[in-house]
Amino acid sequence: MALGALEAGGTKMVCSIGDEHGRLWTRETFPTTTPAETIPLLIDFFRRHPVEALGIGSFGPLDLRPDSPTYGYITSTPKLAWVQCPLLPTLAEALGVPVGLDTDVNAAALAEHALGAARGLSGCLYITVGTGIGGGLVVEGRMVHGLLHPELGHIWLRPHPDDPAPHGFCPYHDGCLEGMASGPALQKRWGRPACELEASHPAWTLEAHYLAQMCMTAIVAFSPEKIILGGGVMQQAHLFPRIRAEVRRMLGGYVRHRAVEADIDQYIVPPGLGADSGATGALLLAARAAGGNSPG
Ligand code: ADP
Ligand code: ZN
Numbered sequence: 001m002a003l004g005a006l007e008a009g010g011t012k013m014v015c016s017i018g019d020e021h022g023r024l025w026t027r028e029t030f031p032t033t034t035p036a037e038t039i040p041l042l043i044d045f046f047r048r049h050p051v052e053a054l055g056i057g058s059f060g061p062l063d064l065r066p067d068s069p070t071y072g073y074i075t076s077t078p079k080l081a082w083v084q085c086p087l088l089p090t091l092a093e094a095l096g097v098p099v100g101l102d103t104d105v106n107a108a109a110l111a112e113h114a115l116g117a118a119r120g121l122s123g124c125l126y127i128t129v130g131t132g133i134g135g136g137l138v139v140e141g142r143m144v145h146g147l148l149h150p151e152l153g154h155i156w157l158r159p160h161p162d163d164p165a166p167h168g169f170c171p172y173h174d175g176c177l178e179g180m181a182s183g184p185a186l187q188k189r190w191g192r193p194a195c196e197l198e199a200s201h202p203a204w205t206l207e208a209h210y211l212a213q214m215c216m217t218a219i220v221a222f223s224p225e226k227i228i229l230g231g232g233v234m235q236q237a238h239l240f241p242r243i244r245a246e247v248r249r250m251l252g253g254y255v256r257h258r259a260v261e262a263d264i265d266q267y268i269v270p271p272g273l274g275a276d277s278g279a280t281g282a283l284l285l286a287a288r289a290a291g292g293n294s295p296g
């Protein structure tokens with residue numbers, strides 16, 4: 001069964017074709033400009049590569065309430081051209097196939113749970129640390145929604161005493177995780193792109209401290225069975241041991257479980273599917289929309 005996957009990101013749109021087992025075989029990327037320019041390119045791609053269903057993992061916030069008149073819309077995004085964009089209805093009408101939608105990070109969490117680092121567990125938390133920070137949560141095999149969906153990138157943090165920019169850079173919040181620890185926040189604080197900051201730079205001590213606060217909060221709030229950290233900033237592999245050590249310190253021995261003690265190296269981990277978590281998750285959303293059985 002040919003299924004379509006769309007990773008809708010704030011800078012690029014990645015269209016893929018694959019199957020219900022999460023295998024990907026064709027991929028094309030388009031820049032995210034305005035809906036009027038970008039959406040026709042997506043429709044054209046999926047007309048050239050016909051699919052039985054489409055799954056979308058998108059930046060948001062999104063309206064994911066199926067009974068809402070604006071179901072499948074991007075809602076209040078800082079990307080102003082996309083505010084109130086009817087992403088799902090437009091693609092569903094143009095392509096005439098079932099379309100499934102969730103946040104990019106919920107899709108990635110779904111894929112990591114079904115086929116990646118959290119296979120065999122009852123759920124996981126997937127965090128991307130890139131241009132933004134987002135968290136997707138799978139609990140007992142289901143992606144978590146609610147009023148909207150979790151927005152873990154915007155939890156408040158306690159600033160590090162050595163932080164020269166302790167308020168961070170989120171236009172909405174004083175000192176939230178995304179405003180403190182995203183790739184652009186690192187660049188604004190230190191005046192250089194994050195990928196150019198050497199491993200010994202104090203930036204990474206602060207970064208590990210902030211990402212550990214997020215892990216600590218998530219552990220006590222949701223008790224995830226695995227925490228998967230992906231996205232461009234996590235290419236800095238030296239962050240993993242630092243974050244794990246900080247998490248253990250912050251937990252203070254309160255959560256008594258092997259996973260966060262002796263086995264923490266297997267608890268806070270990179271994505272098992274590498275850079276493919278999002279696309280694979282979108283394929284699994286397509287399989288669900290098609291009504292077929294899928295590993296997700
Ligand atoms: P996006 O979030 O746009 O989907 P990425 O996950 O690749 O894309 O995140 C891009 C951000 O990650 C940029 O701010 C960039 O500076 C940062 N980044 C990319 N590669 C690295 C790296 N090797 N080390 C540190 N930061 C990186
Ligand atoms: Zn914020």
